Amino acid sequence: MTTTDLHRLTGAYALHALSDEESTAFERHLAGCEACAQETAELRATAARLGLAAAATPAPAMREQVLRRIGTVRQDSPGEAARTLVTRTGRRTRTVSRWALAACLAAATALGGTAVWQHQQAQDAQDRARRATQATDDIAAVLTAPDARTRAAELNGGATGTVVVSRARDRAVFAVSGMAEPPRGKVYQLWFDDNGTMRSAGLMDSHRAEQTVLLQGAVDGASGMGITVEPGGGSKQPTSTPVALLSFPS
Secondary structure, three states: OOHHHHHOOHHHHHOOOOOHHHHHHHHHHHOOOHHHHHHHHHHHHHHHHHHOOOOOOOOHHHHHHHHHHHOOOOOOOOOOHHHOEEOOOOOEEOOHHHHHHHHHHHHHHHOOHHHHHHHHHHHHHHHHHHHHHHHHHHHHHHHOOOOOEEEEEEOHHHOEEEEEEEOOOOEEEEEEEOOOOOOOOEEEEEEEEEOOEEEEEEEOOOOOOOEEEEOOOOOOOOOEEEEEEEEOOOOOOOOOOOOEEEEOOO
16 A cells, blocks of 8 residues: 555545554554644544434435445545645635535435434423423422412303412412313413403413413412413403403412
């Protein structure tokens, strides 16, 4: 194997594509060739950054396509004139061959797009599960608080609602059964009644007839709560007559 041959193995070495014998010979060469050492380090960094995107099993034909295309790309050795291109400003730039190799790596990494999407979906599901668990814990903390007080009431349409308040925790929970769905494009919005001034306490799940909801925000001296029908996404202030009003237990 000649010195020129060794100069051309930087890309294969960076991708661990050499045999044991070739790797040993190249590593001996690398110890005394600053140009190859720099190029190898840069190619390894490129491969590592591309690999961070994700990995996926490529289509069976991809390997043959990549190998066939690599065979048409000549890698210049560090000492050859073709190694550099001079721009109008006189700047020294990298050879096309290096970026051709990086482009091949990028093309292969692009196959990981599906894996990235799947990973994001799984991450979103985990985030939703964590939020649901936290909400369940917060609801349980109010319901089991030593100072928890409860008040039940009949709501419009035959539904029944119960509000539980813990002044020590400064939180309230609302449980409802038999709640009819709101009109299309509308939602049920919960409100704290601050002695006549309504303060948003979050939205209900409009598709569930039975649910238990932790009111968003602190009770903070509120005297009761209300429920209104609002446009999808909710409102800053009530825009309809309350379908239910409950005073908080003392």
